Amino acid sequence: MPTHGPTLPKTMKALVTHAPGDYRLEEVPTPSADPGEVVIKVHACGVCAGDSKCYDGAPMFWGDETRPRYVQPPCIPGHEFIGEVVQLGEGAGDKYGLEIGDLAISEQIVPCWKCRLCTTGNYWMCVEAHVYGFRPYVNGGMAEYTKFPAAALNYKVPPDMPTDKGTLIEPMSCSIHAVQRAEIDLGDVVVVAGCGTLGLGMVGVARLQSPGLLIATDLMDHRLKLARKLGADLTLNPGKEDAVQRVLDLTDGYGCDVYIEATGHPSGVEMGLQMIRRLGTFVEFSVMPENVSVDWSIIGDTKELNIHGAHLGPYVYPLAIQYIHEGTVDVEGIVTHCLPLEQFEEAFAKVQSAEGSIKVVLEP
Ligand SMILES: [Zn+2]
Ligand SMILES: [Zn+2]
Missing domain, CATH: 3.40.50.720 (NAD(P)-binding Rossmann-like Domain)
Structure with missing residues (x-):
């Protein structure tokens, strides 16, 4: 049982990957926070070009003769999420300086902390490559709730960060x-x-x-x-x-x-x-x-x-949050569309065609 936080509904709405072009809106069990873990209510989740290529069955995600398969279905996609802390497992609040109700974000990759890359400080190149949204162990943010595993790198986000701008922290x-x-x-x-x-x-x-x-x-x-x-x-x-x-x-x-x-x-x-x-x-x-x-x-x-x-964004999440929050980098206008999760097909198509759109965000 989580040490803090309200009781969450038993099931939630989530987008689930099954195969290229076969993503379904399903009712799945809501995650709960074990020791060291954090559960957030997702406010929004950006659709990455990678998510769209994945949906279209790009070989680097689904694997062909020459490349290993990256997606392990069924899983919930999305690594550009922002949300509100609703459950804190034992120790997680102290570890990350988080309280129930805080806005929070997690780095895209959940390192194993055991491989040679992780133990030498190069965690973003972890051989396990557990990036949110591609494997069931690290389900992503295209759902009502998502969980940051105990090995994740999590950060508090200022409460006045607008939701759409919050999804731009990862990019x-x-x-x-x-x-x-x-x-x-x-x-x-x-x-x-x-x-x-x-x-x-x-x-x-x-x-x-x-x-x-x-x-x-x-x-x-x-x-x-x-x-x-x-x-x-x-x-x-x-x-x-x-x-x-x-x-x-x-x-x-x-x-x-x-x-x-x-x-x-x-x-x-x-x-x-x-x-x-x-x-x-x-x-x-x-x-x-x-x-x-x-x-x-x-x-x-x-x-x-x-x-x-260049791969991912190691050691710079606090800077990314600061740049966006203070307007050092003015991201106004980058998010062009916010759609409800139900319209995921339209969102993915907009990202694919890129006509008149830049960042498309889904709101569960
Ligand atoms: Zn991305
Ligand atoms: Zn590792």
Whole structure:
């Protein structure tokens, strides 16, 4: 029995994954908090591009001959949630500084704390890879309630944080980490490719690093408009102009110092390898729905690039909460749609098409 909190209803409404394209709204048992655990009433949960690719059966989630299967159905999807603490297992309140009624959030990954990555401080690359919403052990936030396991990393969120902005804390943590991986120097010409939620956050965070010129690219002009609001000096639409040539022209033919790839499309990699300068730093953030083929020699023989991967948002949740809460990064306008959980199909379709939408949020 949990040590604190009210009695919750025995069952709750939840979205459950069964197979690609087969997600069902079901009545499932409500979680309860054992020692060290926290149960929240979910206020909202963002739909990640990854959730949408997963729903469409992308091979990196469901597994094919070449990649292991990531999703273990049946489970409840969603890792971009925010909610109110309704149960605290023994010790959890003290451990996380949480009380019943607080707004709270949990890092995307629940580390095992036993593997070599976890024991050396690199918990975000834990070999168990228990990210919320892909396995039953760490059910996600597309439900009325969700549980933070005892091994989770949880944070209190200021009570006046608007719900829609609260769902952007998880993506903001990824944006911050990706920009940290870019190692931007004073005066650098920085290109952020892809202005979805993640790319827009990267533009806002990269602005704080005082680059010499901050350029954002996207195929949709409504997203580029928001990128300018977040601090991009210049925006380019590669669907309408030769973005590579523009960047070369702006840099005396050398290319950009830093390129952050957040398009989710193989062409974003190709474009970056073309427009980055010799000895530049290329950050790869996107999850690609298919394998990418490029001229690999550019990385070594031609340009001697620093290729930095970026995954999740380790050690920066408090900063992500602060940036959003204080408006250091102005995320106004990124959440374009809030839909009830029942309309999950429409929400996933909006994320997939991306037309007129950026972040789509579900409210259970
Ligand atoms: Zn995500
Ligand atoms: Zn681990």
